Amino acid sequence: MLINNQFDRVFLARGNTDLRKSIDGLAVIVKECFDLDPFSPCLFVFCNRKRDKLKILQWEHNGFWLHYRRLERGKYHWPSERETTAMNISPRQLRWLLDGLPIEQRQAHHSISIMKYTNMRIGLGKSGSFSYNIFYGKANERKRCPIL
Template sequence: MILPGNGVRIVVATRPVDFRKGPDGLAAVVQEQLGFDPHSGLIVVFRSKRGDRAKILVWDGTGLVLIYKRLEQGGFTWPTVRDGVMRVSKAQFEALFEGLDWRRVTPPRGRRPAAAE
């Protein structure tokens, strides 16, 4: 798996997409339907209708990278189907990619260092 850096925005497209689309078709969905620049380094996770497959689209600075994953058993845990996107943390993205329940991963909260208190 390609691991995102800490400062990268990761979003999940909550509505299933046509999985026949390739990188250019998904980039058009990102731009026209979701309102993001697909060439900004943003990571976009797409779901299939059945929920057992995921496509991940990212611009790596030299081209579009498309990652496809199908779970052999079960399905991914997806957010409720609706229009738009949902932002997830790096840890939640990694759990989703592994087929785990990403909702159980809580993003770390910034805490003031003890010396500052």
């Protein structure tokens, strides 16, 4: 399991990769085929032809990590090899992929910004007392927060 979250981006090698390659061979693929820096703080993910094994190449401070995962049952939902460039995905999509789900989730909740959908009004009441109201939701469907 990837515990260290010190990476900027995640790149998938589309199609299949010969997983007999080790650190040096995968680093050459990253550099020569994808024109990316294998020493960057990114994860580079590779999958075999049968779609049941993954290798993840990661640089950390003074050396490479090579994570390896083999499924006992089932297959990964891996993107096709129509394009030869690496596919940039989010860490959330990588988690879906490792959990056996497709990268594109139609039912997944989209990330929202709380500041975009929250409005706080502060003012003095009619009696001169301090009052505030917090509203949430989109502008056309504002609701008063019942907790505060």
